[in-house]
Each structure stands twice: as structure tokens, then as C-alpha cells.
Amino acid sequence: MAEVVTVTAERILSFIQGGELIDVTDVARNNPDLLARAIAYSLDRRTYHRERLCKAILALITYAPKEYRNVAWALIQEVPFSHLLHIMDVIDKKENTRRLRMAIAVKIANTPQDEIVRAYFMSPTNFRKMFAYLYLPREYVNDKKITHSNYLLAYRLSQMSMLEAMGELNLTPADLVRRYKIPLHLVMQWVQNLDEAYELAKIATPDDFIRHARWFRTILGDERFEKIAISKIEKVKDPFSFLNIRQHLEYTGALTPNLAKAMEERAERVLDEIAKSVNLGNLALIVDVSGSMDVAIEITAKLYEVFSRMTNITHLIAFNHGAFKITREQLRVLRPGGMTSIGSAILLLAQELKAKPVDLQAIILVSDLGENTPPYLRDTLNLLNDVGNPPLIIIHCGWKVDLKIDYPHAIIPVDNFHPRLIKDIIANIARLTAKISEEKEITNVVKERKPILEELGRIELPRRPPETLKTGYLERLLCSHEAG
Numbered sequence: 001m002a003e004v005v006t007v008t009a010e011r012i013l014s015f016i017q018g019g020e021l022i023d024v025t026d027v028a029r030n031n032p033d034l035l036a037r038a039i040a041y042s043l044d045r046r047t048y049h050r051e052r053l054c055k056a057i058l059a060l061i062t063y064a065p066k067e068y069r070n071v072a073w074a075l076i077q078e079v080p081f082s083h084l085l086h087i088m089d090v091i092d093k094k095e096n097t098r099r100l101r102m103a104i105a106v107k108i109a110n111t112p113q114d115e116i117v118r119a120y121f122m123s124p125t126n127f128r129k130m131f132a133y134l135y136l137p138r139e140y141v142n143d144k145k146i147t148h149s150n151y152l153l154a155y156r157l158s159q160m161s162m163l164e165a166m167g168e169l170n171l172t173p174a175d176l177v178r179r180y181k182i183p184l185h186l187v188m189q190w191v192q193n194l195d196e197a198y199e200l201a202k203i204a205t206p207d208d209f210i211r212h213a214r215w216f217r218t219i220l221g222d223e224r225f226e227k228i229a230i231s232k233i234e235k236v237k238d239p240f241s242f243l244n245i246r247q248h249l250e251y252t253g254a255l256t257p258n259l260a261k262a263m264e265e266r267a268e269r270v271l272d273e274i275a276k277s278v279n280l281g282n283l284a285l286i287v288d289v290s291g292s293m294d295v296a297i298e299i300t301a302k303l304y305e306v307f308s309r310m311t312n313i314t315h316l317i318a319f320n321h322g323a324f325k326i327t328r329e330q331l332r333v334l335r336p337g338g339m340t341s342i343g344s345a346i347l348l349l350a351q352e353l354k355a356k357p358v359d360l361q362a363i364i365l366v367s368d369l370g371e372n373t374p375p376y377l378r379d380t381l382n383l384l385n386d387v388g389n390p391p392l393i394i395i396h397c398g399w400k401v402d403l404k405i406d407y408p409h410a411i412i413p414v415d416n417f418h419p420r421l422i423k424d425i426i427a428n429i430a431r432l433t434a435k436i437s438e439e440k441e442i443t444n445v446v447k448e449r450k451p452i453l454e455e456l457g458r459i460e461l462p463r464r465p466p467e468t469l470k471t472g473y474l475e476r477l478l479c480s481h482e483a484g
Contacts, residue, residue: 007031009452010411011402012038016056018049019413020400024059032064036071037456043078044459050086053079058087061103062095069099074462076103081111082119085126088133101134102474108136109151109477116150118180120157120165121187131158141475148481162190174199177208184208194219201225206232210245213254222256229254230262280311280426281361284349284390287331288367288398290320290340295397295416296366297334302417303364303395303425304328314358319345321373325352342367343375350383360390362429368398381407391432393425408432 007027014020016038027035039056042048057079061072076084084107108116120127130136131154138155139146146152157165166172173190176182177200184204191197197219201209209216209232217225236245245263249255285307287293287300307313308328318326320338323345342365349363363384371377384390384407392409400413410428414421467473 007034008402009034009038009456012056013042013452014396014400014411014413016042016048016052017413018052018415019396020402024056025063028056028059028063028068032060032068032071034456035060035064036068036075036461037459039072039075040459040461041456043075050083051089054084054087055090058091058095058100061100062097070464071461073099073103073464073468076100077107077110078462079107081107081115082122085119085123085130088126088129091133096134101136102468104130104134105136105151105474106468106477108154109148109481111150111154113150113153114180116154116157117169118182120154121162121176121180121182124162124165127154128158131155137474137478141478142472144475144479146478148478151478151481166190172196172199174203178203184212188212188215198224201228204232206236210248213249214252217254217256225254226256226258229256229259233259233263233266236266280307280429282312282314282358283307284315284317284360284363285313286315286317286319286345286349286363286365286367287334288320288340288342288365289318289334289336290338290370291336293336293368293398296368296395297331297336299395299397299414299417299421300366301331303366303422304331306422307364311361314360315349315352317345317348319348323348339373340367340371341373341375342369342371342377343380346377346380346383347375350380350387353387357387359388362391362393362432364393364395364425366395366397368401369394369396369403370399370401371403377403377405381405391429393428393432395421395425 007022011020011022012024012027012035015022015024024035035056039053039060042053057072057075061069061076064072084104087104111119131138136155137146137151146155156168160168166176171179173187173196176187177184184200185208187200191200197216201216201220204212209229213225213229216228220228233245249259249263285300285304288296304313304316316326316328316331317323318331318334319341320336321341321344323341325348326334345365353360369377381392389408392405392407394405394409394411396411396413397415410432412421412424412428
């Protein structure tokens with residue numbers, strides 16, 4: 001009999017969030033409860049990669065025991081309809097089951113018309129494929145005519161081109177962005193004239209406008225473009241976005257001198273405000289510079305740029321087969337190479353803290369965790385016992401090797417730097433330091449706790465309504481509804 005490999009909650013959540021790859025089919029067969037809870041957890045917090053979420057739900061509804069297939073049916077009803085369309089990107093033939101088809105048909109019927117329209121314009125190709133590939137009911141169920149207005153609208157849209165749908169619904173590109181929140185890049189191709197482009201520029205979110213600044217500058221001209229761009233930058237909600245905005249504008253050739261000046265002034269004000277409002281303690285920043293760790297160096301450089309403005313980075317350490325202290329300037333020019341000894345960095349940090357004690361709130365480690373030479377992490381973490389046990393926040397990048405860590409820690413899987421990463425780090429620092437503070441006298445208990453499993457265990461899984469299991473339910477839903 002083949003041995004069943006246990007997949008941890010952290011790895012399942014990482015998969016759903018777009019990180020580590022796992023055999024989700026195997027998890028659905030052998031640990032459906034954990035998979036179902038991870039899906040529900042990710043849905044509730046809106047922290048998921050859409051294709052991965054759909055793949056996890058497909059595995060649960062196809063390969064799990066009956067009770068959990070019904071949980072998957074109920075989970076489908078909670079997924080935003082436009083996100084559910086990504087099923088068409090990951091489904092295979094054997095997963096095209098009657099249970100799935102019914103769940104999606106019910107989901108369509110119970111989706112408000114505005115959300116149906118939005119889903120169509122978000123992904124018209126997948127919208128059409130959903131009806132065609134899944135053999136969803138079209139105009140009849142068991143020879144009875146469908147009268148459900150929401151469902152009929154969805155079917156009609158599935159038969160139209162984008163231009164036909166815009167004409168049928170009397171919509172302009174600006175309407176799609178303003179009313180239905182369709183991303184700008186999906187409607188730009190339908191802009192017919194300068195007036196429509198100007199209208200889009202005025203209503204576009206700051207992030208969307210900046211992302212497509214080169215296109216707007218070309219169409220609107222420098223004077224009109226600059227005026228709108230400066231007003232957009234003043235409204236950027238996420239202050240960490242400034243890390244990427246200027247770089248993007250320079251790369252695309254959309255940065256004008258006046259815009260550069262306005263951005264510099266705005267960024268300076270925002271970062272100063274953050275430094276005053278966020279109460280962070282001292283941090284240590286450790287970066288893996290072994291072979292193939294270009295992404296770790298890039299992420300660390302940007303983390304330093306932010307955190308050095310918000311708090312005091314007392315230690316900046318790089319490591320490959322050995323560890324060494326570096327400066328901010330050296331970080332920018334480091335090139336990856338050599339073997340990997342994470343423990344060497346912890347050893348160096350512990351030695352530095354003993355020689356010159358500092359109260360560290362957290363250690364941020366940027367690495368793939370693929371250590372291959374001593375000293376190893378597991379053999380050096382105990383050295384932190386004498387320096388206050390600062391929690392370890394691991395920015396897991398690159399190949400993302402699975403490594404058992406018996407120490408208060410959080411793992412944040414990433415592929416590259418994004419502004420949201422800063423918020424994730426701050427949230428995990430707060431969570432872990434709070435737990436350590438509360439349970440300082442029983443440090444071993446803190447080590448053994450599994451906060452993610454505790455959170456997942458408290459989740460109440462949704463249940464499929466009993467009436468949906470009765471014969472003829474879909475017919476009654478779709479064919480006994482008064483057409484609007």
C-alpha cells in the first residue's frame with residue numbers, strides 16, 4: 001500500500017494563494033477537511049489566486065468523499081462569479097461532472113444581473129466556454145422553457161461578441177469601468193476616439209491610470225496627461241505603491257519632469273506619515289545571496305527602502321555558504337552565488353546581539369529555504385533564546401523549499417516584490433510578537449502552537465442546502481421563475 005504523504009496547512013494555503021505547487025487531487029482524497037477549510041479561509045479573507053482557488057474547488061468536488069463534495073458545491077456559491085470563470089483555465093475532462101454543472105447553473109441563477117454583466121466583460125472567452133464546455137442548460141431544462149431572467153441574460157451574453165454585448169446593453173468603455181469596475185486594460189481596445197480616452201482617464205483609478213500612463217500620454221498629449229497624472233498621484237491610497245510607480249513610469253517612457261517632481265514630493269510626505277503612525281520596533285533583515293537568489297536580493301532592497309523609513313534596521317546580513325554584514329549600498333550591487341547556510345546568518349546575528357544587545361521586534365529572512373551546507377537553521381535557532389526570541393518572518397521566494405522550523409515564525413510565499421507584502425509583514429510581526437508576549441513564561445508552548453491550524457479549526461464549513469439535492473430542483477429554479 002502506497003504511503004500517504006501529509007501536506008501541511010501552510011503548503012495548502014500557499015498553493016491557493018499562488019505559491020507552492022502541491023498535488024491538490026491527492027489532498028482532496030486524503031485530507032478533504034483541511035482542503036475545504038483552507039478554501040473557506042482563503043475565500044473569507046479574499047486572499048487567493050483565482051486559478052488556484054478554482055483548481056482546489058475542482059479537486060474537492062471531484063475527488064473528495066461525498067460529504068466534502070457537497071461542501072465544495074456550497075463553496076462554489078460563495079465565489080465571486082467573475083472569479084469562478086477561471087475554472088475554464090484549469091478544468092480537465094474528468095472533472096466536468098454533473099455535480100459541478102449543477103452547482104454552476106445554480107450559481108448563475110442566483111447571481112445579480114450586474115455581476116453577470118461584469119463577469120462577461122471580465123472574461124468573455126471563458127464566459128462562453130463555460131456554457132459550451134460544461135453543457136449548461138441553455139433555453140430548456142427537461143423540455144421545460146427556462147424563464148429565470150438572470151440565467152437567460154447570462155445565456156444571451158454567452159452567444160455575443162464584446163461589441164454586440166456593448167451595443168445590446170448600450171454601454172461605452174467608460175461605463176464598463178465606472179459601473180462594472182472592469183479593469184482598464186480590458187476595455188482600452190474598444191476606445192474609438194479622443195473623447196472616450198479622456199473620459200477613461202478621468203474615471204480611471206490612480207493605479208490603473210499609472211499602469212497605462214504611456215498609452216494615455218500618447219493619446220492625450222503631455223499637457224493634458226500631466227495635469228491628470230498629478231491629480232491621480234495625489235489620490236493614491238496605498239502609500240507603498242510609490243515604490244513601483246516611478247520605476248514603472250520611467251521604464252515605459254511616461255515620466256515627465258513635472259510629474260517626477262510631484263511624485264517625489266508626494267512620496268516624501270506619505271512615507272513620513274507612515275513612519276509616525278506605525279509603531280514598529282527594531283528589525284533585523286537577512287537576505288539569501290546564494291545561487292539563483294536574484295529575486296531575494298531585489299525583494300530585500302525594496303524592503304530596506306520602506307522599513308528604513310518606518311523603523312530602525314539594526315542588522316543587515318547577507319549569506320550564502322557563510323554570513324557577512326553588509327551596507328545598504330552593498331546590497332544594491334550584490335550578485336548571487338555559492339552554497340546556502342541559513343544557520344550561518346542566525347549565528348552571526350546572535351553573536352552581534354550578544355556583543356551589543358538590541359531589543360529586536362522581529363527578524364525578516366528573505367530566502368527559498370533551500371539550505372545545503374552547515375551550519376543549518378535548525379541547529380542555530382536555539383541561539384536566539386538568549387536574545388529575546390524575536391519572531392522570524394520568512395519571505396519565501398524562488399524555488400520555495402519546504403523546511404520544518406521549530407520556532408515562532410510566519411512564512412509569506414511570494415514570487416516578487418509587491419506593495420501588499422509590507423502590510424503582510426507588519427501584520428505577522430504584530431501577531432507573532434503579541435503571542436510571544438502573552439506566553440513568554442511558556443515559550444515551549446508557543447513553539448508548539450500551530451496558529452494557522454487553530455484558525456482553520458474554528459471555521460464553520462458551508463453546507464449544501466438539502467432542497468438542492470431533491471429531484472427536479474434545477475428545473476424548478478430555472479423554469480418556475482417569472483421572467484423580468
